[in-house]
Amino acid sequence: MESSRRKVKLRVKKSIKWFKSWSRIETGRRNIFFQHGARIFLLLALAWLALVLTPGRRTIDPFFDVQAGSVADRDVIAPFDFPVHKSQTELERERREAADRVKPVLEFLPGVRDVAIQEESLFFDLLKKIRSDTLVKKSLVSWNRYLDLTRNQNKKFKIKPVVLQYLYSADSLLTLSDDEIIYLFDPVRSSLLRNRLKDYLVSRLREGIISDAALSRIENEEVLLRRDGEEKVVESSSLNSLSRVIEQSMSEVIDPEYQEVSKSLFVQELRRFIRANIIYNWTETERLRQVAAAAVKPVRDEMVLKDEKILSRGEKVTPEQMERLDNLSAELEKRELVTGEADQIRHGLGIFTVYLLLLLILGIYIYFYQREDYQRFSKLLIIAISFALVLLCSSLILGRPELPGYLIPVAVAAMLIAYLLDDQLAMVATFCLSLMIGVQANFSSYLVLLSLAGGIAAAISVRRIESRRAQYLPILYVAAAYVLVLFAVDFAYRGEDFNTVLRSAGWCTLNATLSTFIAIPLLPLFESVFKITSNFTLLELGDLNRPLLKRLSLEAPGTYHHSLIIGSLAEAAAAGIGANPIYARVASYYHDIGKMRKPEYFIENQSGKPNPHNKLSPKMSSLIIASHVKEGVDLARKARLPECIIDIIREHHGNQPISFFYSKEKEQNPDTTLREGDFCYPGPKPMSKEAAIIMLADAVESASRSLSEPTVSRIKSLIRGLIEAKLRDGQLDYADLTLRDLTRIGDEFFNILIGVHHHRIEYPSSGEKPQDAKGPNSRTKIVSGPDGKDETGGVVLTPREDVD
Template sequence: MSIILGRGWSKIKMIKTNKKLLSNRAFQKSMVGAAFFLAITALILANTLPRKYDLNVGDIVQEDIVARKDAIDTVATRKLQMAAAKSVPEKYTLDQNITREVKNKVTEIFNTVRDVQSRDFMDNAAKIKTLKLMIPGELSDETYSVLLNMSGPGLKELETVTKAVIETVMDDGVKEESIDRAKAFIIEEFKGVSLSQSVKNAGEDIAFAVIRPNMIFDKEATQREQKAAMEAVDPVKITKGQVLVEKGKPVTAEQIELLKELGLLALDNSSYFTMILGVILLVAILEVMLILDVYLFHRDLYENVSYLGLLALVIVSTLFISTAFKTISNFLIPLAAGSMLISILINPSMAIISSFIMSIAVGVILGNDFISALVALLGGLTGVFYTNKVSQRSDLTKAGGLVGVVNFLVILSLGLLNNSSMWDMARQSFWGIANGFLSSILTVGILPFLENTFGITTSVKLLELSNPNQPLLRRLLLEAPGTYHHSIIVGNLAEAAAEAVGGDSLLARVGASYHDIGKLKRPYFFIENQLTSDNPHDKLNPTLSALIITSHVKDGIDIARQYNLPPIIQDFIIQHHGTSLLTFFYKKALDGDAEKRLEENSFRYEGPKPQTKEVAIVMLADSAEAAVRSMTKPTPGKIEGLVRQIIREKLADGQLDESNLTLKDLDKIAAAFSRVLMGIFHTRIEYPEKLRELERKG
């Protein structure tokens, strides 16, 4: 029993630990980052890893094997390079030292002949024998005999002629394979010499015996020339889509070698490994760059796990959609859709860095086609710039049209740079224009789903909420017309003031439209909706009146949730009074007795105080409009004085402490309020005659 209880307690502890881990923000961020990394890596690998083929020489393929990307036909290129290298003639260097050695050898032969001739104690046969021993196997018997029988001047003349002939022949260079040709030249040279034939024969014999190649093979120079010739060969290019092996034909050895070079053979998995490693490194670099940008420049986004998930989802989804449209055309990649969604849902600066990240990934997915990636990037940046502030839904359509125009111009300029044909430029430009409209369609279609899923209120959503035909606004108009009119004026004031201080004017106007919807529950307890002079508060205790008035905030939140108003609009409802004091009812409760002890908190709104500029502006606009409306004869001076007094009172009461408004902002707000209120509550011109006519009719 104790063992079972122990196991149960361990499971409970494990569940609690897991829940704690899952709720840890650092862990959640890590999971988003890991999921993003794996998704991008899988997308790129799925579109870049080539299909492998198990083939041997002579196999018949059942489909065309085509190149999935531009590449170099290394097999054909290597053949051309080898042919170019073989065509380079071998390089030789003329060695004059060998020529001198050959001439010295001739000198030695003739000196030896003279030495043997001088041996008078020998007969002719002995001399020939001795000469053969001193010049072994190099000359014929006839040459030995002729040399020994020649006189001293004759020998000297033959020696001179022989050296001259050898020098003439060897100065032109003698290669190993051209020895026979050199000997033929020697014979031709001796023909022109005025000596007896036997002597010429002896000279030729000596020259044949000593001559040797003086052109030395220069291996380094030859290799240098061959290398230059190989480098001059233009590589044989394989274009994307080119058929490498035709269907129904046997595979040749050359084709097998080519497929191996391109990493398309099943037995060769080394290319898979290197590509996977390369993709992992690239995705890691891109994600680190994205994380650094978010951490350094968008700290609020970094702390919001939901927004990080949204950013990752949009980028991954954009790349996934891109893989579907790339089969039609690389210029139809709707990267601008992702850029515009990030710009609208998160912020434009985040969309810019995301566009760069997505364009690099798209370039890799398209087989390193970075021209198409450049077009997608510039189109995406155009979408970001145009959606910086969306004032109406049609702006998204206009943004798509502008993206199409930019795509058209970029494709046209690149086509002109590359001397593309007019047909190619026209066809590609068409896809670029279609890309813009496709991006806008995807943005408009996907935006509402992301808004609802992540609870984000975009400018497009705000525009929808500002439509007077919204059910809640129509109900406010019909059931509490005074409050509706008051909200419209407050919205105009808030919009002008928000523009003046650099706030979100659209958010301020829409927030003002809904800030008093809680009055729908008891509209006639609020003076702007009272059509008669009867005021129900005259019959109520001040404390009860204060409770009814302050309860419109809680009622407003209930109605807002019922109508699914975004949290950012609900903030206006719950914060637009802050913790302000209901001065009228508080003083009425005191009933002139200043020493009467009352709990002031019973006459204050529950708050919280305004947390943003826009809510604080609506608070000030709400009070300013009500106060100026109660003036009997408003003048510009009175209006501005009252506006500034109200702002001072709110500031002194601490209602603006948490709104980030500066004193300079408050001065701009007062000026904006005064300008709008003067236009609304200006002094009217009286028409006495018209009034008298109406009185007579009355």
């Protein structure tokens, strides 16, 4: 027990020591850690959440244990369109049948005929050469004479040795009998034989001859004969084989006088020279058969459509249903929706990196172009939660095949970000979120385009909302954007029937409606949790019948009227430079509520009554004038006004000096050392565009009341001088306003003031010393201080003037 106490004490001491060492770390380093570290962690957490919510990365409930004949324990609905593949046996059988249907390819060789005729000519030319020899001629004379004498005696003629040497030089003659050789060496007979043989060769080879071996392989089949660049289908039985051609030649009558010898020579020489000129192209035939087999589709003509029920719970599984389940399993594996552990880790890291890069793009944009939102962590949380809500809905919708992707409510995030933060930021966020949804949907570019159109339309529609009745305007914008993209993509690529497109358009309209009805109730919740004020809340605060404004109109009517005019000026100027006009107008209504505590000390509320400042010391008057800022903050907090309104109340005077009372105190006590800070507003300087606009509007409106003749040139000169004075004094250092913005603000002020026709007291030029008012009708003389401001910005007053 004692040892455990010691351990606890030791741990406490270590914790205290660590905290002390941490507290000694340079403040800047700690701020950097907390500022950027938390944001980086938020980015990583959101990327991880998106990965978890990606349907394809989760283990899909398999149905591999289902067998044909068993009872299904669940409903199985097709999550996407997929084809039904043929079984391996069926596919092999169809491919074999397709290959068998390919007809054998026969090639006609036209050059064979020329070769055969050439060889036949060479043979008979050789005979002619032999006959031209002198010795052969003498022998032939004796042969012919002897042949004539013994023809009728059936005597065998013997070849003389002088001829034999020529016969050996032509080995093609060695197989012939003596009678056949004698016949060939007869010029007349030989010429007759030559002509008949050539005619027969030419005619048969023209028709085409196929070898007996090739014909036996294609017997009783149709074949594809390629000849002279053309193809035609013929019966194999119509083709002439070598044996058939030779057999038919035996019926030919060559020489009626010497039938046996001439027929024998004709057949022998025909065998020698004739050859097949139609060949069986086995290589081409096999190639065509392989092509035909490969052309057989592995899938059937039927398709299982998305949302089609494959199996019903409690139903007996048929072989056909089992086949569909097998095909679905194969398709899931193909799409990597069912993977091994290593593949899941690899793919998960890749998807996580994609999400991280997209969020990093958004983070970089916010850091460089929306620095105020980056510095307020609560605003980054709004973006993260909006993303998480949409990604969660997307995961649920994509995980249920019966629900279309058109229902993903991207517009919810776009509207929340646009309502609570900024419409431009909402557009950039929509771009990144749409790409993330596309990754969730297996990189669906179509869904990205739809989401992007709907989200941007929602962000744009928020700009036009200036009343509660207009809060449902996004329904029209988002639905129109969805339907426009839907029809455009369908006409360009998808080509679905019109009823299907109309049904999809109905889903899109439902999405737009649901998104709007989801976003609007979430706004008060987000505003309350994150202390963010939306335009809706500002519109409610701008109701002039609200208790605080009603009280202001009764207790300080001059201040109330002054605030209304500033509201008009600030609203126009904010709209001109791209700031929030609703925020500027409503904040103007409340910026001077602190004057209700002592309204009689401010000139616009005196209405001819004695000036109470005449009885006070300058320092006390300065404290009363400056206190309306603190009093206004206290009243605003009691009324639970939003922090953004309180910021305007606190900043609308900056840290300007109340120069009149400072000068008066100096006159009364010339030997006393005065602290200028005792005669200044507490500040801080305006930190937003709207606060700076209200500061300028306050100065311009107050100064314009002093113009006895508010001509165009005098009003322009007054506005320009006051803006330049605030700029020189450094009051606009933190307002993020450009010179172009200041010029535009001045133009908008001029447009409003030129329409005001009330007579105002004229302000002398800047730097003029205060003078006593002269004449019986002149009770006061207001002189602007160096900064050109009225009672709230360093006004110089005579001893008898009323002080605001």
